Amino acid sequence: MRPIHFISGLPRSGSTLLAALLRQNPRFHAHMSSPLAGMVDALLGEMSGRNELSVFISDEQRRRVLRGMFAGYYGPEFPAEVIFDTSRIWCSKLPVLSELFPDFKIIACVRQLSWIMDSAERAIRKNALRPSFMLNFQTGSTVYNRVEAMASGDGLVGYSYNGLKEAFYGEHAQHLMLLQYETLVRDPAGAMAAIYDFIGAPPFRHDFDNVQFDVGEYDERTGMPGLHAVGRKVAAPDRSTVLPLDIFRRFENEAFWLNAQANIRGVQVV
Structure with missing residues (x-):
């Protein structure tokens, strides 16, 4: 197979922007989340053992089946030399990916959790007439209910956060690089240079003033128009939070990746 790498990490943390920038390089394919992680x-x-016929399946057959699925999904209609597949689930799948692609790299997008919650709440309020898939289309909640649901272990943010910690502290952390949203929007050239160095690819000159990416039809179908909209020019947003201050401050100390002493695996944080 062609080289394959992965984009993962926390929601509302720049993964769509990163994919839009990577797509500028004709050698690369990148997009928003694919169905491969679920597959x-x-x-x-x-x-697995829940299928009584699995007794006839060896681990090598499992590897071939799973690698074959990737090869089939990224077939001739994807002519790029290097594939980037995106899913928040990948951070929790490093042991599996290590069995399939020994040389893979995973770029995990991270951001201060307070601003992730703020971004999600803004998207929900912007589409007030359409209950959100981010909350399983539930209605009648307050911002406190919504944040609690997203922060839970199986919630939009909580699951990704736990998966990120698993990858960061796990035995396969050498495959992992953390890309801070703040770096990507304030120093996009430096961020992209670090990614190219991490994956061992030759440099490419990106256009940070003319970013193009359109998945409006997908956002419309999920009832969240504009959810994955990317501004034409990479720039850091300047705004105050829409969250109550007690919620905003609740997550201020959750950026574990900023604690150098806790980085026991030496994960690169950009």
């Missing part, structure tokens, strides 16, 4: 989970389940 991997489904296949692992079907090849």
Whole structure:
């Protein structure tokens, strides 16, 4: 297979912007989240002991089946030399990915959790007439209910956060690089240079004043128009939070990646 790398990390942290920038390089394919992570989970389940016929499946067959799924999904209609697949689930799948692609890299987008919650709440309020998939289309909640649901272990933010910590502290952390949203929007050239160095690719001159990416049809279908909209020019947003201050301050100390002493695996944080 062609080289394949992964974009993962926390929601509302710049993964769509990163994919839009990577796509400027004709050697690369990158996009918003793909269905592959869910397909991997489904296949692992079907090849597990819950299927009585799994006794006939060896681990090598499991590897070939899963690698074949990637090869089939990224077929001739994706002519790029290097593939970047995106999903927030990938951070929790490093042991699986290590079995399939020994040389893979994973770029995890991170951001201060307070601003992630703020960004999600803004998107929900912007589409007030359309209950959000981010909250399983529930209605009648307050901002406190919404934040609590997103922060829970199986919530939009909580699951990704726990998966990120698993990858950061796990034995496969050498495959991982953390890209801070703040770096990407304030120093995009430096951020992209670090990514190219991390994956061992030759440099490419990106245009940070003319970023193009359109998944408006997908956002419309999910009831969240504008959710993945990317500004034409990379720039840091200048705004105050829409969250009550007690919620905003609740997450101020959750950026574990900023604690150098806790970085026991020496993960690169950009």
